[in-house]
Amino acid sequence: MTKEYDVIVIGSGPAGYVAAIRAAQLGLTTACVEKWVDDENNTVLGGTCLNVGCIPSKALLDSSQKYIDAKKEFHTHGIKTSKVSIDIPSMMERKAKVVTQLTQGIKGLFAANKVDSLHGVGTISDNNEVFVLDAKGNSDKYLAKNIIIATGSVPINIPPAPVDNEVIVDSTGALEFDAVPERLGIIGAGVIGLELGSVWGRLGAKVTVLEALDEFLPSVDTQIAREAKKILGKQGLDIKLGSKVTGHKISKGKKKEVTVTFETKGASEEITFDKLIVAVGRRPVTDSLLANDVSIDLCDRGFIKVNEQCQTNVPNIYAVGDVVRGPMLAHKGSEEGVMVAERLADKKTQVNYDLVPSVIYTHPEVAWVGKNEEELKAEGVDYNVGTFPFAASGRALAANDSDGLVKILADSKTDRILGCHIIGASAADLLQQVVIAMEFSSSAEDLGLTMFSHPALSEAVHEAALAANGHAIHIGNRKKR
Ligand code: FAD
Ligand code: NAD
Numbered sequence: 001m002t003k004e005y006d007v008i009v010i011g012s013g014p015a016g017y018v019a020a021i022r023a024a025q026l027g028l029t030t031a032c033v034e035k036w037v038d039d040e041n042n043t044v045l046g047g048t049c050l051n052v053g054c055i056p057s058k059a060l061l062d063s064s065q066k067y068i069d070a071k072k073e074f075h076t077h078g079i080k081t082s083k084v085s086i087d088i089p090s091m092m093e094r095k096a097k098v099v100t101q102l103t104q105g106i107k108g109l110f111a112a113n114k115v116d117s118l119h120g121v122g123t124i125s126d127n128n129e130v131f132v133l134d135a136k137g138n139s140d141k142y143l144a145k146n147i148i149i150a151t152g153s154v155p156i157n158i159p160p161a162p163v164d165n166e167v168i169v170d171s172t173g174a175l176e177f178d179a180v181p182e183r184l185g186i187i188g189a190g191v192i193g194l195e196l197g198s199v200w201g202r203l204g205a206k207v208t209v210l211e212a213l214d215e216f217l218p219s220v221d222t223q224i225a226r227e228a229k230k231i232l233g234k235q236g237l238d239i240k241l242g243s244k245v246t247g248h249k250i251s252k253g254k255k256k257e258v259t260v261t262f263e264t265k266g267a268s269e270e271i272t273f274d275k276l277i278v279a280v281g282r283r284p285v286t287d288s289l290l291a292n293d294v295s296i297d298l299c300d301r302g303f304i305k306v307n308e309q310c311q312t313n314v315p316n317i318y319a320v321g322d323v324v325r326g327p328m329l330a331h332k333g334s335e336e337g338v339m340v341a342e343r344l345a346d347k348k349t350q351v352n353y354d355l356v357p358s359v360i361y362t363h364p365e366v367a368w369v370g371k372n373e374e375e376l377k378a379e380g381v382d383y384n385v386g387t388f389p390f391a392a393s394g395r396a397l398a399a400n401d402s403d404g405l406v407k408i409l410a411d412s413k414t415d416r417i418l419g420c421h422i423i424g425a426s427a428a429d430l431l432q433q434v435v436i437a438m439e440f441s442s443s444a445e446d447l448g449l450t451m452f453s454h455p456a457l458s459e460a461v462h463e464a465a466l467a468a469n470g471h472a473i474h475i476g477n478r479k480k481r
Contacts, residue, residue: 005029007344008130008144010122010289012036013047014054015321015333016150017106022341023148024113031142032115033122037135043119045106046099047152048322049330052172055102057195059095060175061361064202076400086203088179095175118142124149125291127314146316146344149296149304150337151289153282153322160245160261161187161278167250167258171196174277180204185260185273189216189239191360192279194232198362201236208271210243210262217360221372221421223407228366228423231403235363240264248276284323299325308350309343310336332356357428357435364404365427369435370419371409382412385479386444386468388460390424392475395455401425406464408434408444415443415469420461430461444468 006028009020020032036044036051044051070084110117120134124147133139155170157163163170174196180203186193189211201207216239217225229239243264251257259272284303290296297305297313304312304319311318318340321333335351342349360366376383389405396402404424410417420434437447447465452458466472 002141002143003031004143005031005116005145007031007146007148007341008033008118008122008142009148009150009337010124010130011047011150011152011321011323012045012106012117013150013152013321013333014049014330015152015323015337016047016148017045017109017337018334019148019150019320019337019341020115021109021113022338023344024115026341026345028341028344030115031118031144032110033118033120033130033132035119035121035135037119041135043117044103045110045117046103047150048154050102050106051099052175054330056095056099056175057171057192057199058361059098060091060199061195061363063091063094064199065363068202073400086180088177088203092176092178121288123288123291124294124296124317127294127316131291146318148337148340149289149312149317149319149323150321150333151285151323152333153284153328155278156281156283158187158245158278158280161248161258161276163278164250167256167274168248168276168278170278174200174275174279177275181273181275182206183257183271183273183275184208185210185258185271185276186279187245187260187276188212188279188281189241190279190281193277194237194360194362196277196279197237198232198235207237208273209237209239210245210260211239211241212244214242216241217366219358220360220366220368221407221419222374224366224368224372224405224421224423227404228360228362231364231423232362243269282322282328286323308353310340326353327356327358329356329358352439355435355438357431359428359431361428364401364424366423367427367431368419368421369431370417370438372419372421373409376409376418381418383418384410384412384415384444384468385477386410386464386466386472387477387479388463388467388472389475390457390460392463393455393457393460395457395459396425398455399425406430406460408447408461408464408468410444410465410468415445417442417444417447417465420464422461424457424460426457430458433458433461 007023007030009016009032012034024030120132123131125131184205186209243262245262247261261270320336322328339349357369386408390396390402407421409419444465452462
């Protein structure tokens with residue numbers, strides 16, 4: 001007999017596995033279909049995030065930061081080292097261990113919450129039916145009262161530099177280099193370009209980033225983006241803005257290299273690299289997902305069309321995570337997964353799309369939430385700006401890590417915090433304090449009246465909030481608009 005579930009989730013990335021666990025916690029019979037397999041044909045849970053995204057990239061960012069600290073920082077603390085060297089295979093092995101620990105953890109969570117793991121490609125064969133075809137050619141059909149699509153995204157390939165997984169790689173290949181490339185080219189100065197550029201730059205590569213746009217990080221507050229470009233430039237990332245890649249040529253010799261041609265200010269230039277990373281964005285995955293007579297509406301760029309509650313045009317079919325509109329971020333997908341699961345259990349859960357935090361895990365980190373100055377100006381909102389530099393933070397100076405600043409934007413009439421933008425050590429964790437404050441509609445004054453531990457980096461958040469109303473104790477700045 002065909003098995004029937006209350007919910008079948010397709011995809012086990014952070015959007016899908018979280019949706020499945022929450023649905024099961026709420027008493028709904030739940031299965032999660034995943035097509036990803038390892039070399040031995042075992043199903044791999046966790047999607048992009050755990051396997052080839054957030055986690056392995058952060059493992060390499062942390063390893064490479066420790067390496068550069070040992071090389072360039074330790075002596076400032078009076079710590080003497082003999083020659084510091086890098087062992088790439090060991091670094092990769094540690095990364096793989098972290099990934100395995102977490103992906104196996106999801107298997108455990110599925111078992112503990114009674115989520116059935118179904119192996120293979122999931123196709124919605126009918127509005128209440130999912131067809132699953134595994135890598136060995138076995139297939140099965142399952143009935144579902146509700147279906148949650150969480151099929152995620154994959155890297156975009158561009159014709160002037162198609163990925164060959166040898167010299168030209170995407171983000172997945174760039175997490176697997178077996179040696180540090182001497183000359184590394186990156187197409188795209190977005191989040192992946194800057195994070196992976198930092199990893200390999202710290203390990204010794206000469207990194208050149210080719211970015212088509214004239215503006216650096218256009219979605220980041222301009223003051224913070226300018227600061228980031230300055231600091232990353234000092235670290236050795238050569239970021240060439242307004243550089244549109246037009247073609248490439250791979251050498252024929254034993255040691256392959258790639259010569260990339262690009263146009264900048266109307267002139268054609270070329271640079272030769274040992275490896276080239278293409279990091280120009282990601283596209284939603286809907287391949288093999290919908291049978292011909294299932295008509296789920298897609299947007300023009302291939303995303304599944306959903307309303308605020310992540311419901312598609314077919315009422316019992318939902319979609320969450322990278323496969324739908326909005327930022328391609330793990331936490332955004334997870335919150336959507338929770339929302340859909342809870343709504344299926346008759347709760348009224350919503351996602352606050354105005355407060356999705358973003359982080360670029362370079363060093364220093366860049367983190368932001370809410371509106372930036374340019375957006376507030378465009379909306380004609382009067383606002384106060386409070387900033388505080390880490391150079392005036394006792395804790396940042398004690399750690400010898402004092403680049404950057406905290407910037408808080410507050411409505412000049414109500415004092416409600418409208419945005420926070422940080423560049424600095426641990427910016428991701430510092431930002432979260434402001435995200436919580438904003439979720440509770442805090443004013444800058446509320447944050448200013450809150451007691452912060454001393455000495456802590458978070459005092460910079462406190463001082464920026466005080467500065468927004470003109471009374472920072474140390475050297476915070478206030479600007480009125
Ligand atoms: P995915 O994680 O892509 O998972 C989708 C899953 O669905 C996959 O396992 C896929 O195999 C499966 N699937 C697809 N189609 C089918 C089908 N028909 N049947 C069965 N299974 C199917 N985000 C952050 O928030 N923070 C970060 O630090 C961060 N770092 C990143 C670093 C890199 C290098 C990359 C590439 C991405 C990073 N991201 C980060 C983005 C993050 O990984 C994604 O936003 C997140 O993984 C999206 O989750 P998802 O569940 O929607 O999709
Ligand atoms: P992105 O959108 O962040 O950046 C892509 C960059 O490539 C843009 O600046 C774009 O202008 C540029 N570009 C596009 N086409 C180009 C071309 N032909 N030549 C030169 N430049 C070109 O995309 P990404 O860096 O690939 O990351 C993909 C997604 O993964 C992002 O949406 C991001 O949210 C997510 N991600 C998040 C994190 C994080 O949260 N820390 C880390 C990595 C990835």
